[in-house]
Amino acid sequence: MKKYFAAASLIAVSLAMPLQAAGPVFDTPAPIAYMVDLSSGATLFAKDADRRIPPASMAKMMTVYVAFDLIKQGKLKLDQKFAVAPETWRKWHGPQAGSTMFLETGEQVSVQELLYGIVTLSGNDACVVLAEGISGTEPAFAELMNQQAKKLGLTNSHFGNSNGWPDEGRTFVTARDLAKLAQATIQDHPQLYKQFYSQHNYTRTLSTGQVIKQDNRDPLLGVVAGADGLKTGHTEEAGYGFTGSAEQNGRRLVMVVAGLDSYNGRASESVKFMNWGFRAWTPHKVVAKGRKVGDAEVQGGGSALVGLVAPKDLAITVPSGTSPAMQGKIVYTGPIKAPIKAGDHVADLVIATADGGPQTLPLVAEADVAEAGFFRRAWLGFWGMFGL
Template sequence: MPRNFTGLLAALGTVFGLCLTPLGLARAEALETPARQAVLIDLSTHTVLFEKAADERMTPSSMSKLMTVYLLFDKLAKGGVKMTDTFTVSEKAWRMTGSKMFVHVGDKVSVEDLLRGIIIQSGNDACVVVAEGMASTEDAFAAQMTARAKELGLKGSNFKDASGWPNPDHYMTARDLSVLAQRLIEDFPQYYPMFAELKFKYGNIEQGNRNPLLGAVPGADGLKTGHTEDGGYGLVGSAVRDGRRLILVVNGLTSMKERSQESSRIMEWGFREFQTYTMAKKGDTLAEAKVWQGDEEAVPLTVAEDARVTLRRVARAEMKVKVVYDGPVPAPIKAGDVIASLEITAPDMVTINLPLVAARDVERQGVVGRIFSSLRYLVSGDAS
């Protein structure tokens, strides 16, 4: 009968050098922040570098405008509207207070201008124009926002308006905002550069982008700030350097200055303290697994896709790696079958298990071969 085997990864230093460590947080000075909610993610490996109350319901303020933008981007991408199409400004939109694009009743405003009015100027009035233009009423549009949020996997979000106007039933989580930011970046690369624009002029009124990361943090290119009395000062930010993209969400800060300082500090910390490493490339042979009743005694193990991890730079010294599988693996085996995992551990870090697949086919032995294999196992315990 097959037995359980746990094989150490052979020639670890030769295969990976000093590049292997597990996902998670290594033993080091913990990051602290006055933000009530926060999350920092390395998008290249979907690694959470830091989080604080990331799943707590919070007032997202104008950061929830990102969902309004998402729905409009999606409509554009599917051909439902064009940048040159116009929506008409209602009295309700015109009467919106707070941050404004300064549209006027009866104006016919292009989709392109409205997008910049939301993204750059954080216009509450522009959000209402978009909501009414796409769904007749803002209430109907808010229902669409909530429905789409569920489709995107935003588990802690509910929308009651298009702008983030205070409402006790309008809420999101920091983690949901990070997922939404990721989807905006990945789903709409053709439109995403709007978030990096520094200023926009409409109706002879020029306003600057409120995002404090732009121009202050190298590689910063988005996304959105927010502020209400209940929510405090918040930001959804992103920056990319050397192929690494970080997404940051902070909320509940006490001032614009604190928001600017904290968001820059945490973003720089993420780039400085962590690094993303390629552990193995597709096709690399990492180890072998014993085979039960196959025409070969072992099958080489590899990764189906390039395997990358983001890790604390100080974690490598205490990293441990082993190959784990339930074996011998019964034949037949097809190339690409997941038959093992690469287990990576270190103190105070989350264990990561990467799937390992068969690098080639292994056919089953014929009847005679299977008989001899069974007899050998009965006599010697050798299941190969």
């Protein structure tokens, strides 16, 4: 069961001030916009964030996530090569096929090159070749995408193909789900994210000797400090969209805009939105690294309790220039079963402020708790018979 404990000793709570205030205002023509601070879990802005929309090329983030996960598991290697099937080349070659990395029929292409082609160049051809190379067919690969979506909790998303090409509504996402996918990519695969998502351009040399250099369409790269991903998207149906991220002074934001009506509008709104996130909001430290916040109950352990400490300096996100009233509680699913290792993430500190929704910060075990020995297990069993 989930346990809740007030953290009154940790946070000074002003009982006279109700937690009912508005955060900083942001005005955008984007029909859909969403921003989250990954450092605190705070949602900074949400405008129709749960409306199902066609993702266009932002769907490629899931194709890349699937590939990253297979690489992490050792089931896929960056130097592994896949052939460009003639029928795939015919379908995804030429102006009618949208963005391309100019793959050639019969060409053997490495997974690494395909990933650059997807992330930097938004190559529709690269997505399909990678999908077919991994799963045999693109529909089979789409099943992998949906399995990952389920694992990641993308409850309002479904993928019918690998590149976000219009498919009569089978492929859809929400801004909130796109932000979750971006967060998972950054946190689950940090080295691969760093390698592939921050390239400003990519150059290929064709068999004819022709050199083709294409720029990344990410509107934040080189414009907003700390910007390092993720993915743009555009179709007539979806309009212009972008899922982006940037990190400044250890604080990382993820933003999504969708449904804009022009390339330049997407660029200007994305820059304005991300700058607003960093300027209008600021971190507010609540717990120092290593400080004990409370205890959690332990089941079947040599100790009945384990201390809960901050694994790093913990900060919430608040409007710049404010020091808001806060209310906090410790939350965990327990009693927590032994054995427990010091540093294990076993609980969360959930903090509510007047300016937004709850913010969730991790708490870790202060010390190891071994499984109970024979005599303690017998003792616990005895008292358990009486429901004590």
